[in-house]
Amino acid sequence: MAEITLKDIKKYFGSVEVLHDINLTIPDKKLTVFVGPSGCGKSTLLRLISGLEFPTSGSIFIEKRCMNNVPPAKRNLAMVFQSYALYPHMTVYENMAFGLRLSQHNKSEIKKKIEEVSKILHIDLLLNRKPKQLSGGQQQRVAIGRALVRNPEVYLFDEPLSNIDATLRVKMRTELAKLKADLQKTMVYVTHDQVEAMTLADQIVVLNHGCIEQIGDPLTLYNSPTNKFVANFIGSPQMNFLSIKKIGVQKENHSLHLGKNLSINIDIKNIDLQNLSEIGIRPEHMTILSSKKESHLSGIVHIVEHLGSETYVDITLSKDISVLVRAPGTKIFEPREKVGINIDKNHLHFFNKEGKSINKLASFKENISTGTAK
Ligand SMILES: Nc1ncnc2c1ncn2[C@@H]1O[C@H](COP(=O)(O)OP(=O)(O)OP(=O)(O)O)[C@@H](O)[C@H]1O
Numbered sequence: 221m222a223e224i225t226l227k228d229i230k231k232y233f234g235s236v237e238v239l240h241d242i243n244l245t246i247p248d249k250k251l252t253v254f255v256g257p258s259g260c261g262k263s264t265l266l267r268l269i270s271g272l273e274f275p276t277s278g279s280i281f282i283e284k285r286c287m288n289n290v291p292p293a294k295r296n297l298a299m300v301f302q303s304y305a306l307y308p309h310m311t312v313y314e315n316m317a318f319g320l321r322l323s324q325h326n327k328s329e330i331k332k333k334i335e336e337v338s339k340i341l342h343i344d345l346l347l348n349r350k351p352k353q354l355s356g357g358q359q360q361r362v363a364i365g366r367a368l369v370r371n372p373e374v375y376l377f378d379e380p381l382s383n384i385d386a387t388l389r390v391k392m393r394t395e396l397a398k399l400k401a402d403l404q405k406t407m408v409y410v411t412h413d414q415v416e417a418m419t420l421a422d423q424i425v426v427l428n429h430g431c432i433e434q435i436g437d438p439l440t441l442y443n444s445p446t447n448k449f450v451a452n453f454i455g456s457p458q459m460n461f462l463s464i465k466k467i468g469v470q471k472e473n474h475s476l477h478l479g480k481n482l483s484i485n486i487d488i489k490n491i492d493l494q495n496l497s498e499i500g501i502r503p504e505h506m507t508i509l510s511s512k513k514e515s516h517l518s519g520i521v522h523i524v525e526h527l528g529s530e531t532y533v534d535i536t537l538s539k540d541i542s543v544l545v546r547a548p549g550t551k552i553f554e555p556r557e558k559v560g561i562n563i564d565k566n567h568l569h570f571f572n573k574e575g576k577s578i579n580k581l582a583s584f585k586e587n588i589s590t591g592t593a594k
């Protein structure tokens with residue numbers, strides 16, 4: 221059992237406050253991901269849990285026991301560092317065996333564990349090499365292996381896949397997902413990569429400038445982001461945001477003016493129109509139609525990106541306003557082609573002037589009526 225609780229954590233480096241009032245519960249036997257832009261404090265937060273850094277104020281509990289004065293070695297956790305931190309004079313095998321020898325495992329036990337883990341990580345043929353004889357991606361996998369063989373209560377991973385090439389990264393992600401299911405241990409995983417966050421996490425913590433923006437399971441963050449920062453960070457390609465220049469309040473519909481000759485008529489109820497400032501819609505929640513059909517918006521195809529399984533189409537709605545729409549890979553679009561766009565009304569997001577989501581206030585009638593872009 222290893223639930224981790226962070227209470228009112230602040231961290232200063234010198235006079236700079238890099239973590240502000242962090243309150244967070246990391247559930248037992250679940251994988252929690254810290255995600256956020258570079259410098260937002262992900263590694264610092266992980267290092268505080270590991271005991272390699274100390275909070276300036278606040279407390280860290282593992283299973284209700286305060287860890288503030290407990291040294292790293294006594295916290296029963298293993299950490300994979302962003303910088304690998306392998307022992308340069310030891311072979312891969314010795315690097316992996318080191319922690320096990322300290323905790324008095326016998327030789328055959330150590331050998332069995334290392335063989336098992338090194339196969340999973342595709343480093344079984346590298347066991348006699350020293351770290352400097354390995355590529356960055358191979359060193360990173362040794363660092364993961366060193367943590368896995370130790371079997372602690374808590375695993376802390378700091379961007380463990382960041383130096384691995386794209387193909388192996390997808391494989392390793394699947395392996396980590398399997399390990400997570402097999403090991404049933406508390407894991408904290410730092411990444412920049414929102415796909416990794418979405419696919420591995422039970423719980424995602426989105427950080428920005430040392431503050432928590434939102435905590436939730438992947439689909440909650442995707443479907444109900446609490447603000448524009450989270451809406452923008454989760455989901456790939458990113459959500460489209462359209463500023464509302466003016467709202468025409470009518471009896472049945474409200475007309476959201478997005479630009480010159482560009483508006484969407486939408487039937488919204490209970491929404492705080494005074495504060496409505498922007499709408500957000502993800503590329504996968506729009507459909508491209510023939511320009512001859514009636515549609516919510518219309519525009520001109522600008523750039524087409526064929527990925528094979530799907531196609532991303534950048535469509536100009538009016539001067540300075542464009543949206544990215546996901547279409548099936550089988551569809552062919554030509555640059556400069558005139559198209560219509562339909563919006564999935566259930567997936568519209570609404571933001572106020574401060575960028576906070578006001579979705580919860582909104583409820584929709586069945587149809588969005590046709591808007592125009594000329
Ligand atoms: N030992 C230190 N001394 C001073 N400032 C530090 C120290 N360690 C980190 N920082 C600063 O604290 C902030 C958070 O750093 P941290 O390494 O936690 O970011 P991160 O989210 O892990 O970034 P990245 O994604 O680039 O690894 C940054 O502004 C960084 O410059």
Ligand SMILES: [Mg+2]
Nearest residue numbers: 262263264302
């Ligand atoms: Mg980091």
